[in-house]
Amino acid sequence: MGNHEKTVTSLCMDNSGGRLLAGSLDHHVKVYDVQSFKMVYNISYPAPVLSVALSPDNTMLAVGMTSGVFSLRKRTVGIKEQAADAAAQQAKRMPRAGTTAFFLRGSANKGADDDLRIEQKRRKGLADYDQFLRKFEYARALDAVLSNNRTGLTVVSLLQELVHRDGLSTALAGRDELSLDPIVRFVVKFIDHPRYTGVLIKVTELLLDIYGDLLHQSGRIAELLVRLKAKVRLELRLQQDLTMLLGSMEMLMSACEISHTKPIASERDTAA
DSSP, rough: TTSSSSOEEEEEETTSEEEEEEEETTTTEEEETTOOOOOOEEESSSOOEEEEEEEEEEEEEEEEEESSSSSEEOOOOOHHHHHHHHHHHHHHHSSSSSSSSHHTOOTTTTTTTTTTOOOOOOOOOHHHHHHHHHTTTTHHHHHHHHHHTHHHHHHHHHHHHHHTOHHHHHSSSSSSSHHHHHHHHHHHHTTOOOTHHHHHHHHHHHHHHTTTTTTGOOOOOOOHHHHHHHHHHHHHHHHHHHHHHHHHHHHHHHHHHHHHHHHHHHHHHEEE
């Protein structure tokens, strides 16, 4: 305070806490650096100074004097200084690392460039037919799995699930020609598939039990049944041929075994 010639009447700090402003009766307001208490700036006024105040953003200086005059000075802030002040304010508003507020910043927070980012893997939702199964809507589940070009394994897996739930007859009953057509077409296409035959035979038997007396009324379904009959007949013929071939191979293998065992038996008899 030795820089003042008269009594210091008012003191105030700036927003950062690095500058001290002192008003005095010697018509001066002087700015000191808090670290060294050296004067860095001096402002003179026409009358003794009684009070000094600084705005929170350090841009407005208010001074009251003994003459009753009130002085208000505004400091021009540069672009770089504005950006620095904005960054400082943002840093003050950011929660401290390790606190609850830091972890609850929300999805709008972009984070720092060196932050570790973990990608969230979204879980795949249930398929439409699985959702219908959970609701026990078996007919809609069967329609859904047949309508979206699903693989044969997916359709047969659903049919097996319906068999285990005793819901296959519920899923097949109460259908018209349009809703029955994709089921019969699937049966015709995969009836001879070794992995699907067992389940599709049950489906065919149920269809004949439920709609046996009505199938002749639909030309489309009747045509599909004719194709199914021809395919089953061809498969039976193939199975018969394979059975005959298997029997012939067994006879040949038996004959070969007998032919190999006879010389050994005769040699044993000669030795005896």
